[in-house]
Amino acid sequence: MISRSEIEIIRKEIGLHEAPLLSMYIDVDPSKRENARKGWLVRAKNTLKDLHIPKPIETAVYGILDASRPEGKTYIVFAAEKDKRPWVKDFTFKVELPVVDLAHGRVEARWGEPYIAPLIYALDEYERYGVVFLNKERWRLFEAFLGEIEEVMDAFNEISREDWRRISADSPSMRYSGPKPSSSRAGAAVDRYARKMDAWAQRFYKNVARLTEKFVSEHDITRLILLGIPEETHFFEQYLPRPLRDKVVAHLASLPTPQASPREVAEKIFPEIEKIERQKELELVDRIREQPGLWGLGPVLESLQLGRLHVIAVPWELKTMVWKCTDSGLVFADEATADELCHDKKEEVELRDIIVELASSYGTRVEFVRGRAADVLLREMGGIAGLARW
Helix, strand or coil: CCCHHHHHHHHHHHCCCCCCEEEEEEECCCCCHHHHHHHHHHHHHHHHHHHCCCHHHHHHHHHHHHHCCCCCCEEEEEEEEECCEEEEEEEEECCCCCCCCCCCCCEEEEEECCCCHHHHHHHHHCCCEEEEECCCCCCEEEEEECCEEEECCCCCCCCCHHHHHHHHHCCHHHHHHCCCCCCHHHHHHHHHHHHHHHHHHHHHHHHHHHHHHHHHHHCCCCEEEEECCHHHHHHHHCCCCHHHHCCEEEEECCCCCCCCCHHHHHHHHHHHHHHHHHHHHHHHHHHHHHCCEEECHHHHHHHHHCCCEEEEEEECCCCCEEEEECCCCCEECCHHHHHHHCCCCEEEEEHHHHHHHHHHHCCCEEEEECHHHHHHHHHHCCCCEEEECC
16 A cells, blocks of 8 residues: 555655656556556557657666566556656556546656646545454454555554453344343343443443544544444444544445455455445535536636635546646636637646646645546536535
8 A cells, every 4th residue: 555655755756856757657457458468568668669758767667667567557657867867666556547548558658747646636535445344353444545455453452352352242243133031030130231241342332433533533534434244333333423423434244254354355345435436426416416516618617716616526537628828827618718818828738637736726626537427427517517615
């Protein structure tokens, strides 16, 4: 999983690097036939040849490409001259990135200004998921981000093994599914024991909820999945603080073994995450249609640059041209409007190249949508829509 230090490198060392710099995005998805036997490598090298970059940098990039064995969907390479020597930095992501056009040759490469907008978007806007795995031996915590998963080994270290054993013996699924007492005297004894266990169990669940809240805060978790026996996950959710309960997006059935590997947990949760993300995107587009929203390229660009939009929704594969004033940076949907309002030179640019930075400069969030939500945008809303701040 990409570290916070690597994110800072991208923002500072790469994003602020003086031009020219090579920015290269390569589709390396191993599930695609064209990528078998490193088929992507030939395409990447052919793309480099067409850019005519300095030979020392080209040679250094060839070396990185030849040595790499990326296990993911997108492979990214940045390269430039630094201290009079070639400098190369590469990243592998297990997800696809928005506004990267890999349709022609499955490689996008640029030599000039740093092109990190797709990467910054992914780092800022992809949701970080937390997964609490409630199992009969010892509960476990995982962080899932950008298609990767990692177990947080020390999250519940404060809880003793004895406490785990005790709560497992008194779990909600055991407590409410066991045999009924056969007599009133036995029933009373069970009730006294249950009340005593309830008081201890409440302290236990509150303590685990506190530790979960700490994990969510420290790791910037935006969505939470509870994995386990349904009675137990729903019981535990009651003890979460309201802000944490609001982050719970799914209850998933338990895995066959408490010792399940992170990979097995990933295979369980990532299909559900994909469904959650598509549903959230569709809900956003529906909300724009129902609330104070607007759509169409011209109206959205105008409102965006007046600071009136809270969020804009655009298709994952954004294929729209706009006109940009060279000095002021203002952006317009058509050339006639640009001629009228640009007091300097203008240029036609691809919206996908500037949309992330443009929205960020006005404090507006960009949501790239796929599936049904993208279909609605393209078919009914002119390919772009925005939700007003007021």
